[in-house]
Amino acid sequence: MRVVLIGRGRLATNLQTALQQAGHAVTSINSRTLEGLPQVADVFIISVSDKALRDVVVHATAGREDQLFMHTAGSMPLSIFDGTTRYGGVFYPMQTFSKERIVDFSEVPVFLETTDAASLSVARQLAESITRQVYELSSESRRYLHLSAVFACNFVNHCYALSAEVLARQGIPFDVMLPLIDETARKVHELHPVAAQTGPAVRFDENVIRMQSAMLSGTAKKVYDLLSLSIHETAEKHD
Numbered sequence: 001m002r003v004v005l006i007g008r009g010r011l012a013t014n015l016q017t018a019l020q021q022a023g024h025a026v027t028s029i030n031s032r033t034l035e036g037l038p039q040v041a042d043v044f045i046i047s048v049s050d051k052a053l054r055d056v057v058v059h060a061t062a063g064r065e066d067q068l069f070m071h072t073a074g075s076m077p078l079s080i081f082d083g084t085t086r087y088g089g090v091f092y093p094m095q096t097f098s099k100e101r102i103v104d105f106s107e108v109p110v111f112l113e114t115t116d117a118a119s120l121s122v123a124r125q126l127a128e129s130i131t132r133q134v135y136e137l138s139s140e141s142r143r144y145l146h147l148s149a150v151f152a153c154n155f156v157n158h159c160y161a162l163s164a165e166v167l168a169r170q171g172i173p174f175d176v177m178l179p180l181i182d183e184t185a186r187k188v189h190e191l192h193p194v195a196a197q198t199g200p201a202v203r204f205d206e207n208v209i210r211m212q213s214a215m216l217s218g219t220a221k222k223v224y225d226l227l228s229l230s231i232h233e234t235a236e237k238h239d
Contacts, residue, residue, distance in 0.1 A: 007047035018105035074146030077139035089114035201231035
């Protein structure tokens with residue numbers, strides 16, 4: 001397919017590599033200038049920040065109202081294309097992306113939503129050329145999927161950052177945590193996260209929790225206290 005990728009961020013960089021490896025002809029366009037934006041393509045994919053998406057949609061679709069445009073945002077609705085193009089869609093790859101590390105897209109679930117059956121056919125053909133996991137999902141359900149991903153990825157990664165700060169103050173390298181992190185991730189392939197949970201908060205060992213909380217300050221202390229309470233409440237609810 002002739003694919004025009006609007007945006008050059010982390011997701012766009014990884015998606016461009018995957019599409020090119022699958023044999024598609026990909027044109028990458030700077031979303032800020034839209035310089036060199038073709039008039040025609042099999043699909044235009046807009047991969048920009050949520051706050052910039054509406055403005056890019058309006059400018060990119062102008063004069064191309066009969067072309068298929070899709071965006072890659074987890075929390076932005078399909079309706080963002082209303083009044084701009086006859087054919088719109090969502091092509092949402094649910095994964096964490098970095099420019100420094102190109103992911104294996106064959107293992108990335110892609111969630112699709114389109115305005116019409118013909119657009120869905122194009123989106124599905126494109127998605128199935130780069131991944132084995134392709135799903136249809138409404139804008140409303142995708143909002144909750146994205147929220148879930150924030151807990152499973154972004155918040156967890158921030159906890160790694162807090163862990164690294166605690167270790168750094170004692171001159172301990174973060175590398176010592178990697179076997180623990182890897183085993184924790186492996187466990188949830190076999191166990192429900194609630195069943196896999198360990199640590200003082202599960203049994204609410206107050207002596208340990210108070211001691212560790214007192215070792216922290218500021219936001220890190222608040223995070224520790226709230227997560228400890230949440231872990232215990234979740235364990236009790238599922239007991």
